[in-house]
Amino acid sequence: MAALSADDSFDYFGSEDSAFLRELQDVQLPGDARQAGDTSKPSLLNPDSELDQSGDSDLLPRNRTLDITFGGPPCAQPSKRRRLSDTPPVSPLRSHDPPAAKRPRHDINLSIFADLSSDISFNELSPPLPQSDADPAPVQLPSQVQSPRKAGGSNTKRNPNSNGAYNALQTDDDNYLGEDIYGAAHFGDFGEYMRRKRAKLQIQNTELDEGTERNQIFRGVSIYINGRTKPSVQELRKLIVDYGGVFQAYLDKKALVTHVITCSLTPAKVREFQHMKVVRPEWLVDSVQKGALLPWHDYIFQTGGRIEGSMQGRTMQPSMHTFPAQRAQTSAQGFASSRAQSTMYGVQTTRASTSGRNYAASKRPRSPSPDADYGFDESFPDDDWERSFDADEAGLPPVYRIPQWKSTIPAKPATKPVQPPPASKAPVYANGPNTHAARAMQDPAWRAAHTSVAPGFIEGYYRNSRLHYLSTWKTELRVLVADAQDRAERGDVPGVEARLASQGLSMRGAKLTSPKGKGRAREGSQRVIMHVDFDAFFVSVGLLDRPEMRGKPVVVCHSQGGAGGASSTSEIASASYEAREFGIKNGMSLQQARQLCPSISTIPYEFEKYKKLSLKFYTILMSVADDLQAVSVDEALIDVTSSVEQMVSSNPAKDFAESVRAQVKEATGCTVSIGIAHNIMMARLATRKAKPAGSFHLTEDEIPALMGTLDIKDLHGFGSAACDKAQEKLGSTNLGELAKRSRGVLCDALGKGTGETLWKAIRGIDERKLESDKPRKSVSCEINYGIRFEDNEQAERFVHQMAEEVTRRLQAINKKGRSLTLKVMQRDPEAPVEAPKFMGHGICITHNRQSPLSGALGRATDDSNIIGALSWKLLRSMNIPPQELRGLGIQIQKLDDEVVVVPAGQGRLQFKSKDGKSYAGQGRIHDPLERLVAELDVLPTPAAMPPPHGAPATRPDVDLPNLSQLDQSVYNALPDDIRAELSQEYKRRSVTPAPGHNAAREPSAGPSNVGTDAPAPNLARITRALAPRSRPHISPQKRLYGLLARPAQKVKIPPPRVDEAELVALGLDPGVFAVLPVKIQREQLAQARGVATRLSQRPAEAVKPLKAPKKLGERFRYFDPLNEIIPPPPPPFAVHVELPTLRKPKKNARQVQEDAQALLAAWLQGFQAHVPHRRDVDHFAKYLSLCVESDLGIEQATALMRWWRILLRRSLGLWEGMELDEDVEQMLEEWVAGNRTFEGVRVSEELLGCAWWVAFEEIKCKMNEVARKRYGGSLSFR
DNA sequence: ATCCTCCCCTAC
């Protein structure tokens, strides 16, 4: 190992840079100061100890403890823990690091992880250096003595508007300056910021009058109050402000907060505040009473203590029980310990988790080190903790070494893994900067070619990002499955499926025979759920062509050959089972893996193959399952209840599973393992036992015994955070132990829903149904790798490129958004400029900024210019030096379907003609709203709302076969699930394109692969061929279409297809039926046909399409491309509207409303200077009346009216309730009657205003009339 | 109570 370590030294993982280490040793962190002199090593807590890391950070000294999962008991996960230490006072605003010279040094000690309680928690925050200790508020303030202002907390108002606070701020400078911790430079910025902040947020606070005289005992203290507190937040705030302190309403800028006041903390918060001074409210109260700022450390908030009284857990950790005083004393220890930890590169520290808010590490793949940012290394699983140490040892100074562990590390050759794999799961990165990267970055040419500023960086990155593929594939597979199910329900028998059916296993057949199939748990009989997962997927696929490597320890990663030597930071996507015996895990860095197994072999990624084989895999599953939930490219959950029931065997489930395994093996050449049980959670557990290459049926009677052997982390959905919480609050992470806890206790510890889930899981209960048709809620794009900018221009350019990528993704699925969230990762001041992981983001502070997004007329948009501009604006507002950026992400939410309501023709003429008859002429049902929209288009402003992308007017609808002309209103009126399914159809043609690539290039494929693989030329073809049912004509064309003319791409969904004869036969009046909103039509139709609607069946869930094949068939056949009649092409007027749906009444309603509101706003805007067109008013009236009549849209309708009124008041409020002049009244009466038009006529302001209000009243009356008839009451528009 | 927002967390 030693040798290894040497090599590694400069990289992450076990090794470290000696220079770096040296530096670390010298560095004294603030916390250290406290400890100063402390030789004692704090012991780290048991399971997870924390390491402290010091970075080379410059400035602020801080200590952080990292969690280590080491000994961690139960939780095997790597990550965890929190670190403490104070936060760096650096404000995000600040740009660069302070001179390193200023930093204090600290020693690094490795503590031995004694097993104390695991939390080191922030208690350990070490006080700042002596001077700093005083912290912001030096203990002895001159003024302190003075009059203690009111006693405790009285938040009573002190001087209302005093500006004491303001003064305090100004004075803060002094305090801060006084602190060594904060660099002077900092300080200035800090003070400036505070001033602004205060001006902004505290105006409302009533403050002292002349602050100056008062005791400004809290001068320099900037407080954030977390959660509920004894004296209320308001009271405390008052106190703070009155006494010269600063109250921070948000923890946005942690760096600006000197102390956090709280009475209770959640584990997540504990982590978040690790680096901060967390104090009890009494500190403030007592200080005020004494008239002086008391030492904060005497009031350190301790977790265990009061948090959840309910938790029995409290007995556990000693640290929690320590008294404040003790705390202070021990803090040094904690500190030291934490520090020590920091040095352990091999250990996982979960940096991310620490982020609380800022540390970005959170994302990390759990297995490796979940949170740990690469910078820190990752964590090792419990089993592996030993090893992790070993790895560390190599590079670490003696101090860090832990003899025993060290020995444990088997530096064995590939031959045989020594013992079980103690593995560490996550890649561990050394603390120090990546010297390779640091060197490379010196070269401008290299930077220009390899970092985020390089041309084509985004596309190239995505083409090689396994995680990007994984996410993309998942989305695609969901679509594939939903699509296939629709077809099956519809009765179609796709080619492939037909073939499979010939084998006796047809999904369709299964469904026909078992109505219960999907979804809801059937009563009575138990379900049979199988969790099917490939064994070491990437590796297995890679070995198909490398038979000679089978049986050996192999991993898939980018680094090939000897690249990177022993220090490659390349992550291992998948490790063969042989490699796992050495402790190598998926997600670990290659360097780490090499330490565990020097002879490890690496093979490249073959993304195309993964996708291809996955399709074969899914095809088989679809032919066999009653229901299927896509989990990932290599994993799925299937409900095979009916199929198993039909089997004649002594062990049907097992036999069935083996049959599936054989089929998959036959089709792909790779093995899958299958876990069988009566629900999802148990099936996943069974898979653990089934792997590798096997199947296992976990029966209910075996569950109790099994639980005793499992850890909470073994449950799907429960990761390191949950493990930590369990350990902290419940004292154990063992499921057998947790089984003794009451449901309430679990809920208190983990949250209501999560606690409930756990409680049930332990008892083998999991009622969740397989999900296969959920609509997408957001579209995002983010890159946190290789981000290195030198100036704002580069950053801005990049942001716009990302915006373009997001736009492509939105367009691919015909969605537009109304909300945008920008995520920014900023290098933590203490983190090295070059993260341990090559080009990685390292430890970061993350910022999220959300903002409404809107295009023309306030509607949803997918315009890259708008998205890019807004994103850049948000980023710029954060004032982060571009050099410090390490990650950027743009997420779009509040998605609306992009639908073209009007035929794309040109202008109004067509529109009119269409409006007038096209729909009607086709016998289509008109939706009032739709018509309203159409009308609007024709109005005055139409020109003002050109299609987003300037659709080629020439595009004939023909281009869009089938779905292309969906009637928007109809489409929107569909229940979510149906709509989602439908949209999938469209998506098939335009799946999110691989980053950067033109849709034209490759139709259906997701990210096309790259790297080693040849371009994925035929994914589309393959997909089509393999898909249960191919629709060649659609996919390709659509895709193309989309590229060519985005705007026009809208779709119009035809209303349900029913002929008059059938309606009559069903007792429905065709005339009436035709006028109903599509949604209602569907309901009535369904009811008439004897089909229970989902609404009636299970309102809450009503998510899945009915299973009954026949019925569904009818439902879906409407969309059958082959039979669909394509309506004329709509004009280029895109509208995003969502009508109420059956499924999620609330949300949909809200969304619908928003959309309708936008529409209304557009309407009004278009007619700012015009009297509304009679037709529009009538249409709107009709629409709203129908809503009321149907009873389904009353709320939305009235809400819409309220909204309308708001808008009117805003622009024409003057005319509300105005007494009309005779002549005006006369004209308006005629107008209402349809005998007068004001088109082209210049009208008076009065007439204009009154006309709108008349229209409002008119519609209101009509709605009330309907309500009166139907319900005997009137509506409230309040 | 219920919603909405802002995260955290989890999974592959």
Add this chain to the structure above:
DNA sequence: TAAGGTAGGGGAGGAT
């Protein structure tokens, strides 16, 4: 040299 993405579930806490 490496490619640390992404979407959805859920909880805490403020707004309503």
